[in-house]
Structures are given as C-alpha cells and as structure tokens.
Amino acid sequence: MHYIDSGAGPPLMLLHAFPVDARMWNGTRGLLEQQVRVITPDQRGLGQSPLGEPVATSMPEREESRFTEPPGVDAVAADVIALLDHLDVPDVVxxxxxxGGYVAMAVLRAAPERVRGLVLADTKAAADDEEQRATRLEAAARAERDGTAGWLAENSVSGALGTTTRTERPETVAHVRELIEEQPAEGVAWAQRAMAARPDSAETLRAFTGPALVVVGSEDTLTPPDAAKGTAALLPNAELTTLPGAGHLSATETPEAFSREVLAWWDRSG
Structure with a gap:
C-alpha cells in the first residue's frame, strides 16, 4: 500500500475520495503537518497501490479483472489496519x-479501538439504493471494457467540484481531471463494485463515542449539507462545519479552510 507520511505529533490518517488518490490531500498537508503527523495512503487499485494478484482461470482473457479478493470496503479497511500495524501506530484520528469516509466507517466496524477521533468529509452513512448500485456496476463494466480515458473525468468533475471551483479555480479543475485520468481502469472498476456492495453504516456511527468532525462543502451536490447534518446527528459527539465555495472534494477545493477547521476541532477535542 503506497502512502506518504510527513510531519510529527499525534497521527492523522486521511483516506481519499473516488476516483482520485492521496494526492487530493497535497494542499492540506503543509498546514496540517505543522501540528500533526499526516499519513495519506493510496487505496488499493488507485494511485500507486496495487489492486492484488490475478486469479488463474480457464478464461485467460478475463484473468486481469479477477483478483484474489472480491470488491468491498472491508478489504480496504483491512489494508488500512495493516498499514497502521506496519507503522506501529496503535490508534489514529x-x-x-x-x-474514504466509507472506508473509515469500515475500519470502525472492524477495529474501533484503532480510531480515537473521526473526520468525515463529504460522505454519508447510507448504502447505495438500487439505482445508484446499478449505475456503479455499469461504470465498472465500462471501465473494464473501454478503459477510463476521457469519459470518467467528464462524468465526474461536475459532481466532484462545486460551482465556485469550476468557474474560479481552473488550476484545481485541471489538477482533479489529471488525477482522475491517471487512475487504473481495473482499480476504478474494483472501487465502484466495492462501493456498490457497502452496507449501511448508521449503527456503526451511533456506536462511536469519540470526538468526530463532519465537514461538507456548501456546494456539494452529491452529499449536500442537509445530508451532512444527518450524518452528524448519528454521531454522539460530533461537530458539523460547512466550507463555503466548496463542492464534494472540499479539502482539495478549499485546502486552507479545511485544514483550519480540522486543527481547530482537534484543539477543542483534546
């Protein structure tokens, strides 16, 4: 599992969104690492992390798309826990x-003792409905069949980025497009299927009594501010903050504001 580990102090691990990789956190790192240790892994099959070993089959032409573990956020959570073990880090925020939020909730299910604080940005506890699941599975099949060049970025940028970013931050739009274009097609397909299969995590969040921060971009249309309020309401000890002028990738669109909110919450929560 590829990762970047920088800064010093109490550890903060940040898990990236789909369909990008850990470089989405680059803008936040310089501010965060002044106070905390920042660990940002590439999730399996994305960025520089491998997806896994192919399984030999009687259909060699299908071998590349069949891997040792079926798609699921629990498998990514196991990768995260293994990375914490490798780094000898007993627990993290x-x-x-x-x-990345779906994976964080899966870590909570698997090893709640490893999570002493939680930051959920532009994510939700609910599982996909049937229509959302079907859309993901269709996209996974297309990625395997056609690759991802062109269409994935075209289909993703308008939902991933807020109106302000798309009209006033061309360098951020270009950066996100580049990240999307660089993701391996097989990793994109696996991640789509993993998200389609994820369970509802409402009870997982209700059971977490540690400090939590829910962050949402004011222009997020995929998990909008009202949805973020619902997520915060599930957590017994949560704060909610909205970042103006940001969409679904709020940490990438407004990295300074995101970092300030996280560090201020960290100071308050002890």
Missing amino acids: LGGCSM
Missing part, C-alpha cells in the same frame, strides 16, 4: 472524504 481517521479522516475520509467520500469513498
């Missing part, structure tokens, strides 16, 4: 944006 765990943050996740979008898919």
